[in-house]
Amino acid sequence: MDAPVWKGSGAGLRHAIIGAGMSGILAAIKLLERGDRNFTVFEKGSDLGGTWRDNRYPGLTCDTPSHAYSYSFAPNPEWSSYYAAGPEIHAYFRKVATERGVLPFIRYGSEVNACRFDEDAGTWRLSLADGGEAEADVVYAATGVLHHPKMPELSGLDTFAGKAFHSARWDDGAVLDGARIGIVGCGSTGIQLVNALSDRAARLVHFQRSPQWIMPVPQFDYTAEQKAAFARDPTLIDAVRHDKDYWAAIYRFTDGVADAESPEAAEIEDICRQNLETSVRDPELREKLRPNYRAACKRLIYSWEYYECVQRPAVLVETGGIAQVEPAGVRMVDGTLHGLDVLVLATGFQADRFIRPATVSGRGGRLLDDFWAVRPTAHYAVSLPGFPNLFMLNGPTGPVGNFPLIDIAEMQWDYLEQLLEPVRAGRAKWVEPRQEAFEAYEARRIEAAKKTVFGSGCTSWYLDATGIPSTWPWSYQAFVDAMKAPVPDEYRYA
Numbered sequence: 001m002d003a004p005v006w007k008g009s010g011a012g013l014r015h016a017i018i019g020a021g022m023s024g025i026l027a028a029i030k031l032l033e034r035g036d037r038n039f040t041v042f043e044k045g046s047d048l049g050g051t052w053r054d055n056r057y058p059g060l061t062c063d064t065p066s067h068a069y070s071y072s073f074a075p076n077p078e079w080s081s082y083y084a085a086g087p088e089i090h091a092y093f094r095k096v097a098t099e100r101g102v103l104p105f106i107r108y109g110s111e112v113n114a115c116r117f118d119e120d121a122g123t124w125r126l127s128l129a130d131g132g133e134a135e136a137d138v139v140y141a142a143t144g145v146l147h148h149p150k151m152p153e154l155s156g157l158d159t160f161a162g163k164a165f166h167s168a169r170w171d172d173g174a175v176l177d178g179a180r181i182g183i184v185g186c187g188s189t190g191i192q193l194v195n196a197l198s199d200r201a202a203r204l205v206h207f208q209r210s211p212q213w214i215m216p217v218p219q220f221d222y223t224a225e226q227k228a229a230f231a232r233d234p235t236l237i238d239a240v241r242h243d244k245d246y247w248a249a250i251y252r253f254t255d256g257v258a259d260a261e262s263p264e265a266a267e268i269e270d271i272c273r274q275n276l277e278t279s280v281r282d283p284e285l286r287e288k289l290r291p292n293y294r295a296a297c298k299r300l301i302y303s304w305e306y307y308e309c310v311q312r313p314a315v316l317v318e319t320g321g322i323a324q325v326e327p328a329g330v331r332m333v334d335g336t337l338h339g340l341d342v343l344v345l346a347t348g349f350q351a352d353r354f355i356r357p358a359t360v361s362g363r364g365g366r367l368l369d370d371f372w373a374v375r376p377t378a379h380y381a382v383s384l385p386g387f388p389n390l391f392m393l394n395g396p397t398g399p400v401g402n403f404p405l406i407d408i409a410e411m412q413w414d415y416l417e418q419l420l421e422p423v424r425a426g427r428a429k430w431v432e433p434r435q436e437a438f439e440a441y442e443a444r445r446i447e448a449a450k451k452t453v454f455g456s457g458c459t460s461w462y463l464d465a466t467g468i469p470s471t472w473p474w475s476y477q478a479f480v481d482a483m484k485a486p487v488p489d490e491y492r493y494a
């Protein structure tokens with residue numbers, strides 16, 4: 001299909017936002033707040049919501065408290081519970097996007113295949129999968145972190161007679177009640193699936209390659225009176241959002257992960273160990289569920305119910321190796337066959353993709369794939385040398401972990417707004433980080449990353465291909481401080 005070339009309209013900079021998930025909607029709202037209407041949100045799907053659109057598995061819950069997992073400018077008195085479920089969060093983003101007037105700016109079914117910086121014109125040229133093209137002065141990659149499912153290499157998977165699918169590609173045709181269900185994977189997704197299906201399945205086999213540390217957290221519903229009070233008095237929402245115990249836990253977590261030898265890291269592990277010791281009654285199962293790596297090395301699981309659910313009669317934790325999938329089920333290395341009707345692959349995501357597979361070429365034809373040959377990275381997680389006016393929201397080396405990614409995106413937006421100010425004012429055409437400033441940042445980051453608990457000896461999606469954590473390695477406060485204002489010398493304007 002030939003789509004028209006979008007060249008923007010009206011005065012001012014032309015902006016292209018890639019992705020209509022949480023970060024892309026944020027970017028659109030922020031542009032509209034400034035009176036900028038010269039932008040398009042390119043969304044490859046047919047709906048907004050990003051991760052909350054793609055993940056529809058039973059039990060999907062955000063493990064950031066609902067009032068904290070909200071835009072700071074759009075509190076929601078209606079959250080039904082302390083931790084909200086996926087469909088409710090998806091509905092929240094739809095509601096906010098609708099109320100803020102974002103919908104007319106979203107162009108659905110528009111996968112961006114390529115972004116090429118035209119140095120002479122100082123603009124980005126975008127090629128779309130539908131054959132369309134677009135031009136923009138500024139590009140925001142709001143493409144998400146965990147977007148492309150990682151399928152396990154299980155021989156015989158295609159011979160399975162029942163339904164087999166990745167957790168982020170849920171098959172609504174799968175009958176779950178009374179079924180024999182297998183779940184491969186013990187990340188946040190696999191654990192939430194066990195919680196949701198443990199009392200629905202006739203038999204639930206949880207194929208566990210590595211057990212997980214479980215941080216106990218409270219969960220409760222908000223009453224109608226509480227919701228009415230939130231609506232009447234938004235300071236009550238602020239009180240939940242800024243609850244001192246919640247933030248103390250966040251700071252303990254981020255200080256702990258930043259230094260594997262810190263007392264905070266030890267404290268996190270003590271809480272998780274205590275949870276295991278006191279919650280799992282059968283000593284054999286307890287040992288099966290005991291990790292042999294540091295707590296928070298893999299992403300910590302926050303759950304109020306996993307240990308209870310995994311002890312339900314229908315659940316079997318299978319720790320043997322999978323030999324192959326057969327039409328009837330999953331055959332273990334020791335010859336045991338687990339007969340199954342449904343096999344869910346909660347095996348995670350390719351965490352090094354970000355804006356890819358789009359081909360991105362910057363100044364002088366510099367290819368993002370080459371720039372990211374060793375690992376995806378960005379200057380303070382936001383911008384890249386050689387790629388002018390290209391900004392990442394929740395991009396590589398940002399803080400990921402057990403705290404609100406919405407806050408991260410909002411801070412990143414405020415930071416890049418400051419970077420763009422001279423461009424907006426017409427004093428420059430573009431901005432990018434200086435190569436040497438980026439290299440100094442990256443060298444510091446890598447050295448610090450090696451000391452984090454993420455790098456203390458486990459496998460996880462936090463690690464890059466060389467085994468170094470690809471995350472923000474410092475504390476949450478360090479990120480807050482870094483995002484307050486760019487260091488002018490670190491950037492080049494032209």
Ligand code: NAP
Nearest residue numbers: 061062063152185186187188189190209210299346347348
């Ligand atoms: P994940 O954390 O990457 O976990 C993947 C799981 O699959 C691991 O247990 C892994 O085992 C296992 N696995 C992979 N290939 C396997 C194979 N061939 N055989 C057996 N096991 C295999 O993925 P995820 O659970 O989807 O979670 C990804 C991230 O999404 C989370 O860390 C979190 O950031 C986010 N998330 C958040 C929430 C939330 O509540 N906020 C909910 C869901 C997801 P090994 O550990 O042995 O490699």
